[in-house]
Amino acid sequence: MPKKQRNAFYFFMLDKQQQLREQGKVVSMKDMPVIAAAEWNKLPEAQKEHYKLRAKHEKAAGGGGAGVNPLPRPGRLDNTGIPLSERVDVVAELEERRRVERELLKKEWHGKDVIFLKFYFVAFQYLCHVEDVDRHLRYPPVEMALMEYSLKEGRQKVWHTLIHPGRIPTGFRYQAKLHSEQTHEIPPEGLDKQSVSDYRSLVDGMMKFVSHDHTGFPPLFVKKESAFVAECCLQWLSFMAGLRENPFCKVYELNGLFMDLSAHIGGAGLSRFEVSDLLSTFKYDHELGLRCSYHEDLENNNCALGEVNKYCFVMSDTLCPLYKVSLTKNHLPLESNTGIGDMLQLKPLSLKETDLGDKQQFKPQGVQQVPTRPVGRGRGILCLNAEDIRKPH
The missing domain is CATH 3.30.420.10 (Ribonuclease H-like superfamily/Ribonuclease H)
Known part of the structure; x- marks a missing residue:
């Protein structure tokens, strides 16, 4: 008998159940609807889209249909006390998560350069x-x-x-x-x-x-x-x-x-x-x-x-x-006509403990000039502030 198709809310409950497990709380899937319903109803549509895509992908892949292994018999537990029916293939879940992340990102690219x-x-x-x-x-x-x-x-x-x-x-x-x-x-x-x-x-x-x-x-x-x-x-x-x-x-x-x-x-x-x-x-x-x-x-x-x-x-x-x-x-070290290359080195914004506080100032630590000289493969560096990148030369 084919499995019942899992919807977006089901995948949300899976993630919520995993969060509870990481907190040391073991909750069965049959109790999750009551626990997760209120949070699901408040979830923004943009975040619900993540779970809808997961449900859609499973349906397209034939989830719940022929060729899908049936769930283990209810009531059986693994050696950690988790019901076999709720055991998750971690690798498959991670791959699915990465796939959904890429799909959501590409969706944001539509109409943009x-x-x-x-x-x-x-x-x-x-x-x-x-x-x-x-x-x-x-x-x-x-x-x-x-x-x-x-x-x-x-x-x-x-x-x-x-x-x-x-x-x-x-x-x-x-x-x-x-x-x-x-x-x-x-x-x-x-x-x-x-x-x-x-x-x-x-x-x-x-x-x-x-x-x-x-x-x-x-x-x-x-x-x-x-x-x-x-x-x-x-x-x-x-x-x-x-x-x-x-x-x-x-x-x-x-x-x-x-x-x-x-x-x-x-x-x-x-x-x-x-x-x-x-x-x-x-x-x-x-x-x-x-x-x-x-x-x-x-x-x-x-x-x-x-x-x-x-x-x-x-x-x-x-x-x-x-x-x-x-x-x-800004993209990569470039070779010059003389055979000695140089590279634009952004001075990293540093977080000093003396600078911490409400102002949250993160500024480049001045301009450092390093003479161009043969080093390694014959490259030197020109160290500039981030602001200097945008100045016309």
Whole structure:
């Protein structure tokens, strides 16, 4: 006998049930309608659209029809006490979630010239993987970078900060030290006078950085394999800031954006494997100024600022020619006629603890001029303020 078709409200109840489980509350599906009904009725139509698309996709895929495995017999439990009839395929759910996110994003592109759209990249370095704790505490961040990017203008502004990871969880000091030595080399105890510990002001600064209208916060894009860590880091920051909800709940895979932008111009676009290879390139690892000053001194490429810069370079190098956008120093390092290249290095907006407070001032730290000289592959850097990008030369 075919399954009953699941509607949008059913998928909303699934998400709500998962939230309750993360809070340590086990609620059966038969009790969820009473719990979720009031919240569903107050949900804006824009958010309901997410669940309607999931229901529509399941129907199109043949959900509830022939060829679909029947649900397990009611009453049977797995080894965690969850009814088998309510057990969720986590991988399938994640893939479906990513697919819906991409569909909603592409829907917003209708009637717009995508080369002018702003996208926000995010990257983190973390203390270590802390097991057997709540989701929002699994990956305490030690470094973060945000970038505003568009195909037309390239990098518009960049924000970078080191983060104090708080007290090292009991039993994880060795793992934290080992992870630091093998990756970013930021001390597990943080860096004095550099690692920010005012988490509320940090989150407020992030919200100010990405908010440019009144339609809510835009999605943050991160490489696919780093998406879960980024979500955990953002939840950790919101938790440490004392917020009841994480304002940065939309963390999208950069791989999907890359594929969709390549196909939007027409044609099949790039494949998942091609995008993965492009985002894993080492081509720009030796660019002077790619990384923050701390990692530049250590010549360490495990840098959050370096990661978002590479996102910009790879997407610009691949997509701008498709959209007939002229490449500039905002997009990627350029070769000069003399064989020595230069790159426009946006001075990252820093969040100093002495600057925290109601004013929330995030200003570039002045202009730094670095002489052009052969370094690595023979490249130098011209360091300017973000405002200088828009000045005619």
